[in-house]
Amino acid sequence: MARIIAGIGSSHVPAIGAAIDNGKTEEPYWKRIFSGFEKSQAWMRETKPDVAIIVYNDHASAFSVEMIPTFALGCAAEFPPADEGWGPRPVPTVQGYPPLASHIAQSVILEEFDLTICNKMEVDHGMTVPMNLLFGKVDKNSHWPCPVIPLAVNVVMYPPPTGHRCYMLGKAIRKAVESYPEDLNVVIFGTGGLSHQISGPRAGLINSKWDKAFLDNLSKDPQKLAKVPHVDYMREAGAEGIEMVMWLVMRGALDDKVDEVYRFYTVPASNTAVGHIILANRPRPAKPAGRHKPAAKHKPAAKHKRAAARAKPVLIRSR
Amino acid sequence: MARKQQVYDDIPGTFVFDAERSRQGFGINMFCMSLMKDENRRAFKANEPEYLKRFGLTPEQTDAILKRDYNRMLELGGNIYFTAKLGATDGHSFQHLAALMTGNTQEGYAKMMLGGGRSVEGNRSRSGKDAPAPLVAGGTPKKAVAKTKPKPNAKTAAKSKSKPKPKSAKRK
Numbered sequence: 138m139a140r141i142i143a144g145i146g147s148s149h150v151p152a153i154g155a156a157i158d159n160g161k162t163e164e165p166y167w168k169r170i171f172s173g174f175e176k177s178q179a180w181m182r183e184t185k186p187d188v189a190i191i192v193y194n195d196h197a198s199a200f201s202v203e204m205i206p207t208f209a210l211g212c213a214a215e216f217p218p219a220d221e222g223w224g225p226r227p228v229p230t231v232q233g234y235p236p237l238a239s240h241i242a243q244s245v246i247l248e249e250f251d252l253t254i255c256n257k258m259e260v261d262h263g264m265t266v267p268m269n270l271l272f273g274k275v276d277k278n279s280h281w282p283c284p285v286i287p288l289a290v291n292v293v294m295y296p297p298p299t300g301h302r303c304y305m306l307g308k309a310i311r312k313a314v315e316s317y318p319e320d321l322n323v324v325i326f327g328t329g330g331l332s333h334q335i336s337g338p339r340a341g342l343i344n345s346k347w348d349k350a351f352l353d354n355l356s357k358d359p360q361k362l363a364k365v366p367h368v369d370y371m372r373e374a375g376a377e378g379i380e381m382v383m384w385l386v387m388r389g390a391l392d393d394k395v396d397e398v399y400r401f402y403t404v405p406a407s408n409t410a411v412g413h414i415i416l417a418n419r420p421r422p423a424k425p426a427g428r429h430k431p432a433a434k435h436k437p438a439a440k441h442k443r444a445a446a447r448a449k450p451v452l453i454r455s456r
Numbered sequence: 457m458a459r460k461q462q463v464y465d466d467i468p469g470t471f472v473f474d475a476e477r478s479r480q481g482f483g484i485n486m487f488c489m490s491l492m493k494d495e496n497r498r499a500f501k502a503n504e505p506e507y508l509k510r511f512g513l514t515p516e517q518t519d520a521i522l523k524r525d526y527n528r529m530l531e532l533g534g535n536i537y538f539t540a541k542l543g544a545t546d547g548h549s550f551q552h553l554a555a556l557m558t559g560n561t562q563e564g565y566a567k568m569m570l571g572g573g574r575s576v577e578g579n580r581s582r583s584g585k586d587a588p589a590p591l592v593a594g595g596t597p598k599k600a601v602a603k604t605k606p607k608p609n610a611k612t613a614a615k616s617k618s619k620p621k622p623k624s625a626k627r628k
Contacts, residue, residue: 152550197537202478202485222492222544293537295464295474332573336536337527339469340554341565343573350592362591368464369589372580376470377536405569408554 139314139321143184144387146414147267149193149328152407154266157274158227170411173401174270177415180398181271186324188234190286190310191264192386193328194293198261205294206253208306211287212238219259227277228265234284237317244313250306260287267328292329292380296367300382304363307389327387329380331412342375343410348402351381352414356397359388392418468582471530481533483511488538491545526557
């Protein structure tokens, strides 16, 4: 069966993509940012996922204001990079994985999450920048290392889905993945954020204290995070900081208890605080079949006392 | 029609692009979206007022666009990801727009960002709601979690395993 093995959170700042595309990654300003992803790229090469589900948002590229789907799942065979006004980014077309994508669509909709299905869709920096950060630069004529299932979330028009809704969708996605028969290792990305505001007189807002609390809770107490109201994100982390709810889809798709493999944080990348985290599900003991964890069950997230001992060789700590 | 006040309208210096503004600003945003095409950019630049007639804008919206009053565009329903396309059509970097919106110079804005950005302190509320949100307030009572004693095997595993290094230690 397919299984989700890890979740990745990453900012998707467009200027990061521009720095890659224009060969500026060695400039000190950008190197500060890219160096924070070197270990992650090594981790990714070692992890070799078969499929990545990437939760991201479109920025007036594939979706304008004519149609604003709250959750849109990409079921196409491929997703070309969108022209965001400077020509499409010089990255390969993203290959989809339609069999699993349509399985997820059917499963999740019957779990009462009313997805929009996209059988044709272009993807913008919201998706391709995190791919570059985790997979490295990939020549336009080459291939990304694994197929991708995009999940576009409306975080541009208020209200986006609540953090709790995102979290529960993650759980439904996990259930869908685990009911898919093919033997696949799947990773899931939550992208966007962290704190930033790019609109209005308050533009430039950054709140590192908030960001740290967000990452801490994402790792250890996501249910608490899932209760944070939108206005708190907007007030504390900036009008556009509300993108962070997308990380909760990723977190919901993971085990309640995860290992934090890696974390990186730096300010700024253009107008934004860059945050990055890798959370890994713990290896599951070989179990007699049939142990299904019901997604809706509220299990207390025991804080404190982690089972510290799980042998976990891939842990890399950021300093 | 007066805008219905929302809880987030209390956030200073911020025009939240909500469903009401989305409807109100449809023309502004569709105009900006049209600038993705070169032929449209050229038509706009050739005669701005004439080109804008295609989009059903109000006089206030037209005026804000012609004056490049980005804050006013946001207030009247523009969204930043869309209005940024107008800035790009004018040949400006995003930072230029940010400086305009914040009443700063571009250099001053860039410097603020390098210095860690604009602080949230003093920038949370128009009405004095300056207390940090619970997530960052620190002393919030952890929501009492029913203590089930779930993971017996995690416990025993922890015991038997010799790995004492708390891998999730508080990172600084």
